[in-house]
Amino acid sequence: MTANNKTASSTAGQGTQPEIVVVGSLHYDITVDAPDRPRKGETVTGRRWAPKFGGKGGNQAAAAQGQGVATAMVGAVGDDDFGRGLLAGLDRAGVDRAGVAILPGTGSGMSVAIFDDGGDYGAVIVSGANLAIEADQIPDARLGQARVLILQNEIPEAVNAAVARRARQLGLTTILNAAPARPFATDLPDHVDILVVNAIEAEMLGGGSVESLAQAATAAHALSARFGLVVVTAGGDGVAMAGAATAPVALPALPITVVSTHGAGDMFVGTFAAHLARGDAPETALRAANAAAARLVSTPEHERAAL
Numbered sequence: 001m002t003a004n005n006k007t008a009s010s011t012a013g014q015g016t017q018p019e020i021v022v023v024g025s026l027h028y029d030i031t032v033d034a035p036d037r038p039r040k041g042e043t044v045t046g047r048r049w050a051p052k053f054g055g056k057g058g059n060q061a062a063a064a065q066g067q068g069v070a071t072a073m074v075g076a077v078g079d080d081d082f083g084r085g086l087l088a089g090l091d092r093a094g095v096d097r098a099g100v101a102i103l104p105g106t107g108s109g110m111s112v113a114i115f116d117d118g119g120d121y122g123a124v125i126v127s128g129a130n131l132a133i134e135a136d137q138i139p140d141a142r143l144g145q146a147r148v149l150i151l152q153n154e155i156p157e158a159v160n161a162a163v164a165r166r167a168r169q170l171g172l173t174t175i176l177n178a179a180p181a182r183p184f185a186t187d188l189p190d191h192v193d194i195l196v197v198n199a200i201e202a203e204m205l206g207g208g209s210v211e212s213l214a215q216a217a218t219a220a221h222a223l224s225a226r227f228g229l230v231v232v233t234a235g236g237d238g239v240a241m242a243g244a245a246t247a248p249v250a251l252p253a254l255p256i257t258v259v260s261t262h263g264a265g266d267m268f269v270g271t272f273a274a275h276l277a278r279g280d281a282p283e284t285a286l287r288a289a290n291a292a293a294a295r296l297v298s299t300p301e302h303e304r305a306a307l
Helices: 056-066 081-093 128-132 157-170 199-207 213-227 264-277 282-297
Strands: 020-023 027-033 048-054 071-078 096-103 109-115 121-126 148-152 173-177 194-198 229-233 238-243 246-252
Touching: 020 056, 020 157, 020 264, 027 081, 048 056, 048 081, 056 071, 056 081, 056 148, 056 264, 071 081, 071 128, 081 096, 096 128, 109 128, 148 157, 148 264, 157 173, 173 264, 194 199, 194 213, 194 264, 199 213, 199 229, 213 229, 213 238, 213 246, 229 264, 229 282, 238 282, 246 282, 264 282
Parallel strands: 020 071, 020 148, 027 109, 071 096, 148 173, 173 194, 194 229
Antiparallel strands: 027 048, 109 121, 229 238, 238 246
């Protein structure tokens, strides 16, 4: 790290060679359970709230580590209670956090997510320290030990592009979970091996409307012209994958009762990456990720790990 006011966090697992490196966001989530989400100008009375470890980067790192694959997190938190909670969450998950910077005088990233009776949610995030991540927080010697790099769109694109460029030179497979979707302003797509998006993100990136599994497959094929291998998750319809060097796959959603969709995409990405890091074929990784996400959405929020 180059900034003098940044300090690196410590972790007992930092000596383990990582198979996966996640560069991304850490958010202290406040989850609210309510009958419905408020409309503009409306106040809704909720039933309960709870703190939760979050951020797409943190969730994906925890999911990958949960598959038994050594995972290192690169990110930033503030020197505050939320930051300490996030570091503790990484420790509980067994994720190497030596690459997480602690920033004095900067607030940690956080979010508020409201869950309704239908299992859907709406959220507001405040990026905070996540906007101050630097691409050199993990040295080449450490990055080069890994097999897979995971990126998301909750940190500055310039950081993602710089890390992806280095990962390409070092021979890693780079997965970009382009969430939330945004127009590309750098050469990031040139250094991405696998793109993972949901239906809305696929449409925003030019894959066309996705309202069925067949349309998800069409979108994956269209986007693979730019990204090589593309996975499009279509919620209750299933997931599709297409790429020049991979046979197209379309998996229907598994028959489950949806309780909460929060975190399903992150569980999918982390599990998918973990299986690729083990050397599994993309289709095998896809099936494992689909099953892991299904298990998560059928589990009530209050039964999942909390801060």
